[in-house]
Amino acid sequence: MKKFFPLILISLIPLVFASGPWDFLRPLSDAASAFDSITRLLVFIFALVLCFIALKAYFKIKSRRFLLIGGAFFLFAVKWFLKIIDLFLSPGWFMPDSSENVFELFILAFLFIALFFKMKNKE
DSSP states (O other), rough: OOHHHHHHHHTTHHHHSSSSGGGHHHHHHHHHHHTTHHHHHHHHHHHHHHHHHHHHHHHHHHHHHHHHHHHHHHHHHHHHHHHHHHHHHHHTTSSSSHHHHHHHHHHHHHHHHHHHSSOOOOO
């Protein structure tokens, strides 16, 4: 522990010179915001691809788990589609954090059910 103490102190230097506790992350946040529209589009496409893969697995194996996982990724894709629409039509007014939280609650519920509940396969 004595060897790591100086390293811990050195890692805290950006916090000392920042005006706020997280200001040292500001350049990373600014860089991410420069690519926001591209990132939203890529996340939307990735969610659609994962939804397609899960639904294809459902039709092949007939496991309801894959149906729930596909539904979760579908909701994720819908959420990001609405965020893309929101970016161009009403910057941040249509899709506030409270709306995103509802989507994420349902997505997590679908994934929770798929992971932790025992289901019979549809034969």
